[in-house]
Structures are given as structure tokens and as C-alpha cells.
Amino acid sequence: MADSGYLLELKDVSRYFGGLVAVDGVSYGVKKGEVRGIIGPNGAGKTTLFNVITGELKPTGGRIYLNGKDITGLPPHIICEEGMSRTFQLTFIFPEMTVFECVWVGVYSRARRPWNLFFSRADRSGPIAEKAQQIIHTVGLEEKTHEMASSLSYGDQKVLEIAMALSTDPVILLLDEPTQGVGPGEVDTIINLVERLSKEMSIVLIEHDMDIVARLCHNVTVLSFGKMIAEGTCEAVSQNEEVQRIYLGEKIVCS
Amino acid sequence: MQRERVYRYFALGALVLLAILGTVLPSGARSLMIQIMIFGIFAMGYDVCLGYTAQCSLGHSLFFGAGAYACVLSVMHLKAGLLTALAISVGSGFVLAAVLGPICVRLSEAYFVIVTAIIAAVFHLLAMDLIWLTGGDDGLCISVPPLKLGFVDLSLYQPLTNYYFVLFFMAVTYFVLARILRAPLGKIFVAIRENPKRALFLGYNVTRYKLIAFIISGMVGALAGGLYAVTLRYCSADYMGFYWSVLPVVWCLIGGQGTLVGSWLGVALMSLFQYYVSAWFTYYLLLFGVLVLIILSVSRKGILGFIASKVR
Numbered sequence: 001m002a003d004s005g006y007l008l009e010l011k012d013v014s015r016y017f018g019g020l021v022a023v024d025g026v027s028y029g030v031k032k033g034e035v036r037g038i039i040g041p042n043g044a045g046k047t048t049l050f051n052v053i054t055g056e057l058k059p060t061g062g063r064i065y066l067n068g069k070d071i072t073g074l075p076p077h078i079i080c081e082e083g084m085s086r087t088f089q090l091t092f093i094f095p096e097m098t099v100f101e102c103v104w105v106g107v108y109s110r111a112r113r114p115w116n117l118f119f120s121r122a123d124r125s126g127p128i129a130e131k132a133q134q135i136i137h138t139v140g141l142e143e144k145t146h147e148m149a150s151s152l153s154y155g156d157q158k159v160l161e162i163a164m165a166l167s168t169d170p171v172i173l174l175l176d177e178p179t180q181g182v183g184p185g186e187v188d189t190i191i192n193l194v195e196r197l198s199k200e201m202s203i204v205l206i207e208h209d210m211d212i213v214a215r216l217c218h219n220v221t222v223l224s225f226g227k228m229i230a231e232g233t234c235e236a237v238s239q240n241e242e243v244q245r246i247y248l249g250e251k252i253v254c255s
Numbered sequence: 256m257q258r259e260r261v262y263r264y265f266a267l268g269a270l271v272l273l274a275i276l277g278t279v280l281p282s283g284a285r286s287l288m289i290q291i292m293i294f295g296i297f298a299m300g301y302d303v304c305l306g307y308t309a310q311c312s313l314g315h316s317l318f319f320g321a322g323a324y325a326c327v328l329s330v331m332h333l334k335a336g337l338l339t340a341l342a343i344s345v346g347s348g349f350v351l352a353a354v355l356g357p358i359c360v361r362l363s364e365a366y367f368v369i370v371t372a373i374i375a376a377v378f379h380l381l382a383m384d385l386i387w388l389t390g391g392d393d394g395l396c397i398s399v400p401p402l403k404l405g406f407v408d409l410s411l412y413q414p415l416t417n418y419y420f421v422l423f424f425m426a427v428t429y430f431v432l433a434r435i436l437r438a439p440l441g442k443i444f445v446a447i448r449e450n451p452k453r454a455l456f457l458g459y460n461v462t463r464y465k466l467i468a469f470i471i472s473g474m475v476g477a478l479a480g481g482l483y484a485v486t487l488r489y490c491s492a493d494y495m496g497f498y499w500s501v502l503p504v505v506w507c508l509i510g511g512q513g514t515l516v517g518s519w520l521g522v523a524l525m526s527l528f529q530y531y532v533s534a535w536f537t538y539y540l541l542l543f544g545v546l547v548l549i550i551l552s553v554s555r556k557g558i559l560g561f562i563a564s565k566v567r
Contacts, residue, residue, distance in 0.1 A: 056452075080458035094446050096449050116439060118435055122442045164453070
């Protein structure tokens with residue numbers, strides 16, 4: 001499969017919940033360095049698709065390849081080790097840990113060895129702490145390094161989530177509505193962050209706001225009722241009649 | 256960071272205080288103190304499960320009882336020395352937790368509670384029935400072998416020796432557990448407690464780490480059981496009873512779960528209550544229940560958690 005040239009490739013992936021078809025034969029590929037948007041109305045199966053890709057749900061049918069390797073049905077922690085990382089729609093952080101510890105745990109995940117698990121000191125400086133500090137710096141939370149994650153503003157928690165996703169050194173990052181529920185000022189911070197990250201890794205992004213999609217994504221996949229109904233550049237997709245029908249009346253403008 | 260420092264100072268202070276108390280206490284209070292220290296060990300081990308990985312086991316009496324029996328039986332039948340017998344205790348905790356843990360730890364919350372309780376109940380019944388081995392309800396009495404230190408033999412029949420023997424194990428258990436919990440493993444435990452799904456997506460095999468916590472907890476519980484049997488020179492099937500499963504939960508809740516040493520306060524409070532209040536009021540547990548409710552309504556992190564949140 002390595003010859004396909006895709007970093008992440010889905011082949012005819014489906015997921016049923018009993019009789020309900022949540023994801024229906026979705027196939028697409030994400031190239032290295034690409035930023036891919038996934039849009040669609042509520043209940044279109046976007047998050048389910050993420051859950052299937054990252055291993056939280058096993059697909060009912062189809063195969064998923066990461067870097068040419070078949071990762072279909074592997075558990076999430078193995079898929080993470082293969083270089084995939086994700087954020088969640090609702091903030092998923094460790095509330096009772098400091099920002100530093102949250103990121104540290106992720107960095108350690110890749111540096112973990114049986115002999116440093118039990119008796120090395122987690123609070124000492126070292127390459128792991130440095131890496132964690134560097135990631136915190138990248139996302140711009142350095143002033144809040146030692147604050148409790150639960151005490152951060154909602155926007156900062158979203159940023160921390162991205163930092164935690166980065167901590168496992170991913171080659172591909174899956175972001176599930178990173179700007180949802182965030183105030184306007186903080187939205188810009190997050191968009192800028194994603195834009196910067198997109199230079200270093202591939203990103204798949206679920207997003208409702210078409211402006212953000214247009215600004216960030218090279219290619220867009222449109223889902224509706226679990227089916228992929230359009231794929232292409234933002235401009236091409238917004239011209240698509242079916243897409244326009246789904247987004248009923250909403251004007252899709254791509255600049 | 257700050258809170259952990261409070262816990263550490265509390266623990267060191269308590270250990271120093273216990274070391275001093277050993278020489279000054281009258282014999283009655285001293286034997287109560289020995290009991291409190293043994294329960295303190297049990298409670299610390301339990302907190303690794305409850306407070307650090309959010310696994311509320313109702314089956315820890317299994318480890319306590321198994322540790323006690325392993326110790327007593329190895330002294331009786333294998334003529335094992337004191338330290339060997341205690342090592343066998345810890346080993347029994349390890350084996351049981353490693354064998355039964357994989358069944359339990361993959362279950363979530365309520366199912367985990369129920370299955371651990373059932374497993375302990377099964378072993379309790381077994382211990383009651385296999386009278387030829389366990390002595391059942393009547394239990395087994397042993398004469399405790401002396402502690403051979405090479406240059407001198409110490410007898411645990413000396414209350415003072417017994418006191419410092421138990422204190423030594425309490426200190427060692429504390430330092431080992433505190434070290435583990437400050438190590439990456441401890442951080443992973445807390446991460447799993449805070450959000451198991453996020454930990455899973457950071458690449459951690461959550462089930463495996465829950466199992467590690469369960470095993471550590473079981474080993475410490477078994478050590479406490481062994482020490483208890485050695486101190487009382489006795490052990491019975493009753494040690495595997497449900498009562499001994501509920502106790503550590505109560506200790507940890509009162510003292511502060513997730514603080515490792517807060518449970519010492521829970522143990523002390525409950526033991527003193529039992530000792531002094533039960534003398535004049537039969538239904539002392541009723542009063543104690545109310546006390547627990549009051550403490551938990553003031554602070555969900557127990558007494559030590561409350562203190563730590565006030566210290567700035």
C-alpha cells in the first residue's frame with residue numbers, strides 16, 4: 001500500500017450502529033503536509049469517522065492505512081504510537097494536573113521504558129521536560145505552565161488539548177472542532193496555531209465555520225448521512241449543487 | 256506541586272511523631288497504635304487503587320486475608336523465618352492480584368466494584384470451608400519466630416520491638432509508594448484517574464496501568480495482613496470478610512483519597528473512635544457514619560485534602 005502516496009488512506013470505510021449507518025463507504029486519502037477539512041451538517045458522521053480512524057470504534061467494513069501500514073481495528077494506544085494524534089469535540093484534558101504535567105505525560109508516552117517507569121523522578125528536568133516545555137512554548141501557554149488545567153479559560157483548554165495531541169510527536173493530527181464554543185479573540189489564536197502546525201504535519205480538521213475551513217484547508221471532504229458527497233478544493237466543493245442543497249440557504253463563500 | 260509538598264511534610268511529621276510515641280505511650284495505647292500503623296499500611300496500598308487510578312475495589316479483604324494466611328501458614332508448615340513469611344505474604348498478594356486483576360480492571364466503575372466484592376466473597380467462603388487448611392472461623396494461632404538480624408535475635412513478643420518493627424514497614428512502604436507515585440508511573444496513574452480516554456489516546460494502555468496499580472495495591476494489602484497476623488499471632492477466615500473490604504474505603508474517604516497518607520488520619524480517627532466511643536455507646540458506628548458524611552460534605556478530598564487546599 002506504500003505506493004499510494006497517501007499518509008492516511010481510507011478505503012470504503014463503514015460503521016453501522018445496528019441498523020443505523022453512521023459512516024457509509026467513505027474513501028479518501030490525505031497526503032503528507034496536507035490540511036484536509038471535513039464538513040457536513042450535524043449528524044453527518046464526522047466525529048464517528050474520527051472515532052473509527054483513531055481506533056475508538058472498530059469499522060464495520062473497509063480498511064484504514066497510515067503510512068502504508070494497515071491500522072484497521074487496532075486499539076487507540078497502538079494507533080497513537082504509529083503517529084496519529086487527535087483532539088476531542090468536548091475538551092478532554094486532565095483537570096487536576098498542571099499544564100506542564102498534562103503535556104509531560106504525553107511526551108513521556110513516547111519516551112517510556114520499563115526501567116524509567118517506576119523509580120525515575122517525573123518532576124526533574126531532562127529531555128522529556130524540555131520537550132514538554134518546548135511544546136507549551138509552541139502553543140503559547142508558557143505563562144500558564146504551572147497552572148491547573150481546570151483553571152484555564154475554555155479557549156486555553158482547547159489550546160492545551162492541541163498541545164497534548166502534539167506531545168506524542170504525531171505525523172498526522174486530527175482536530176475535532178478546535179474552535180467550537182471559543183470566544184472570537186481566542187479563535188484567531190487557535191487558527192494561527194493550526195496554520196503554523198500545518199507546516200510540520202498533516203492535519204484533518206472537522207469544522208463548521210466555512211471561513212475557517214476556507215482559510216486553513218487545501219482540500220475539503222463533505223459528509224452527509226455518513227456518505228461522502230463531495231471532495232475537492234474548497235472552491236470546487238462550494239460550487240457543488242448537492243453541497244449547496246445540503247447547506248440549504250446557507251451561502252458558502254470561499255475566498 | 257504545592258499540595259504534594261503538604262502531603263510529604265505531613266507524612267514525615269507523622270512518622271517522626273510515631274517514632275517518638277513508641278517510647279512514651281502506655282502499653283494499651285501502644286498496641287492500639289500498632290494496629291493503627293498496620294491499617295495505615297493497608298490504607299496506603301488501597302489509596303493507590305482508589306485515589307490514584309479511581310478503581311473502587313470492594314475486594315481488598317482478599318489481599319489482607321491472603322497475606323495473613325500466607326504468613327501464618329508458612330510459619331506453621333514451612334517453618335519460615337519472620338521476614339521470609341512476610342515476603343511470602345507480599346508474594347501471595349502479587350500472585351492473587353496478577354491472576355484476578357486482569358478479570359477486574361477491564362471492567363468500568365460499578366462492574367469493577369461488584370466483581371471485586373464477589374471475588375473476595377468467594378475466597379471468604381472458601382476460607383470458611385477449608386477448615387483443615389485455614390481453621391475456618393476459629394482461625395489458627397502461631398508462635399511468631401524471632402527476628403534474626405545476624406548479630407541479635409529480636410522477639411516480637413516484646414511490645415516495643417513489635418511497635419518499631421511495624422513502624423519500620425510503614426516507613427518503608429510509604430517511601431517506596433511515594434517514590435513510585437512521583438515517578439512517571441504515578442503521573443500516568445493520575446492521568447488515567449483524571450481522564451482514562453485521553454490517556455488512552457496519548458498512547459497508554461490504560462488497562463495495563465490499572466492492573467499495575469491493582470497489583471501494587473494488592474501487595475501492600477497482603478503485607479498489612481501479614482503484619483497483622485504476626486502482631487496478633489493469629490489469623491482467621493474472618494480477615495477475608497466484607498468488613499475488611501469496607502474499612503479501607505472509609506479510611507481513604509475520611510483522610511483524603513489521592514493523597515496517599517491522608518488515609519492515616521482516617522485510620523487514626525476510626526480506630527480511636529472505635530476504641531473510646533464503643534466503650535460507652537454500642538451503636539458507635541452510627542455516629543461514625545454521620546461523622547463521615549459531615550467530613551465529606553465539607554471536603555470531598557477528606558481531611559488532608561482540605562488542609563492542603565487551605566495551605567498556600
